[in-house]
Amino acid sequence: MATPAAAPAGGRAPAADAPVAGRVPAPPPAVRPAAADVGARGGPRPVVLDCDPGHDDALAITLALARPELRVLGITTVGGNSPLANTTRNALRVLALLDRDDVPVAAGAERALLREPWTPVEFHGASGLDGADLPEPRMAPRAEGALALTEALIAASDRPVTLVATGPLTNVALLLRARPRIHEEIERICLMGGSLGAGNTTASAEFNAWQDPEAAAIVLGSGIPVSMMGLDVTHRALFLEPDVARLDALGTRLGRVWADLLRFFAAYHRRRYGWDGSPIHDAVAVAHLAVPGLVTTELLRVDVETAGDLTRGRTVADREGLRGLPANVEAGVDIDRGRFVDLLVEAIAASG
Ligand code: BDR
């Protein structure tokens, strides 16, 4: 067995792929932040939402459709918070609630690339979106499926497209693997997933990254700029009891529906964490694109653990640049919570 090289005095042993001593490597180019995208200038940024609704996914959809800075080309669904049939139905129910029959929906992967699914029923309920009476779908999902729909929407767009991924990254990874040339037409992948610290599904990993770590590794290794809204920021994006009261006070149908949904979501987080509200994880990914400066970010090298057992799906940040690799991720680390809540309340108020 090979023995590791001796550590330099006072330092760590170099990683196997570290630069050779004596040569000064050029500083690697870091990923650019979302605010520097072409899509952030000159008209609404075209986005495709890939999601697994899910309470916070549903609110991400609601926010994206309400923001003038974004143009939602379509919605694709993935199995995650609930089986695919439920997440697809829930996306369609949310569109029925919002009276938005103009947004095409297509179903994607039922399960992760390599792993068996695990459904967090306690988190979102048996339907994946328990807690309120939602209308039944008014549309059918598109027959071509998520990959073909996304490909067609990207091909038809006159501007580079941003994928907003708020479920396990299976659909996005399949698209990147099946259509390598599509990389150039995707300006950014803004995802909710991962954590620079502890997880929420295991001690190591956040749910979306844990559910399909191989897909997450493909996305973070794709070379496409990634905005990673992980638990570091989303656990600060809490919708609290007084915020729910603001929805009641709207006196509208959507205000009532959303107050009921968020009371259901908060009950889980009260049991689990003792919090007086719930983190609206997925809406942070939408809000970050819509409102530059809302989320505080750091440019980091982040890779996904796929080999570990205890560490499956951990998103490992190389904060000290020990591997000599360029930053591939703009990671969210903090948020203006009050402004974020205002955005959500405004979106629900504007939606009827
Ligand atoms: C993520 O997992 C899901 O339950 C939520 O919808 C969010 O995307 C949070 O870990």
Ligand code: CA
């Ligand atoms: Ca989700």
